[in-house]
Amino acid sequence: AQTVTQSQPEMSVQEAETVTLSCTYDTSESDYYLFWYKQPPSRQMILVIRQEAYKQQNATENRFSVNFQKAAKSFSLKISDSQLGDAAMYFCAYRSALNRDDKIIFGKGTRLHILP
Amino acid sequence: NAGVTQTPKFRVLKTGQSMTLLCAQDMNHEYMYWYRQDPGMGLRLIHYSVGEGTTAKGEVPDGYNVSRLKKQNFLLGLESAAPSQTSVYFCASSNRDRLTLNTEAFFGQGTRLTVV
Numbered sequence: 535a536q537t538v539t540q541s542q543p544e545m546s547v548q549e550a551e552t553v554t555l556s557c558t559y560d561t562s563e564s565d566y567y568l569f570w571y572k573q574p575p576s577r578q579m580i581l582v583i584r585q586e587a588y589k590q591q592n593a594t595e596n597r598f599s600v601n602f603q604k605a606a607k608s609f610s611l612k613i614s615d616s617q618l619g620d621a622a623m624y625f626c627a628y629r630s631a632l633n634r635d636d637k638i639i640f641g642k643g644t645r646l647h648i649l650p
Numbered sequence: 651n652a653g654v655t656q657t658p659k660f661r662v663l664k665t666g667q668s669m670t671l672l673c674a675q676d677m678n679h680e681y682m683y684w685y686r687q688d689p690g691m692g693l694r695l696i697h698y699s700v701g702e703g704t705t706a707k708g709e710v711p712d713g714y715n716v717s718r719l720k721k722q723n724f725l726l727g728l729e730s731a732a733p734s735q736t737s738v739y740f741c742a743s744s745n746r747d748r749l750t751l752n753t754e755a756f757f758g759q760g761t762r763l764t765v766v
Binding site for chain 2 (some may be wrong): 578627631637640
């Protein structure tokens, strides 16, 4: 069974600085999708960025980028120029691209604090 | 565009009472999911469905039942509520379309359930 591990329950970063959130996963599959979601205090789940395992190029979305290391099964999220609005819970998630009977598995989350 | 709508948003139940949470999506998604979110535990999958008329157990299915009689609706039932089921419940839906990159889950706004 696939698992997703986020080893940092909480992190803090100074406004305008860069922070990296860690995520590792365990799977025997070769084709899958990885996601980072943001959950602000409003509780709404918002997709930040996605990565397809067959693509070697790391995904980027404005200030958000990932470091995808397939062999190491690592998928970290880098937030550049941190802003107060980035304060939220961040979840890493995994989804198989091969198995129709699939499910989306989430890690336990990392709470990110932005220090003014 | 409503997306994923959960009903109700808040509910307080007494131990032993039953209730049904309704999830409706208007995006014609095949996949639907029910998660519960508890502090320090992330999002845990309760049940999911890969298409109309199908359901499958997730990580924490005990005490819950589900039905997917219509493609757009996914119901989560608690037959005899227990205090351990106090949580925030999220419904999500998705497709899996590599061509359009439509692979992520779209979430409802959550239901906060308290069992006393």
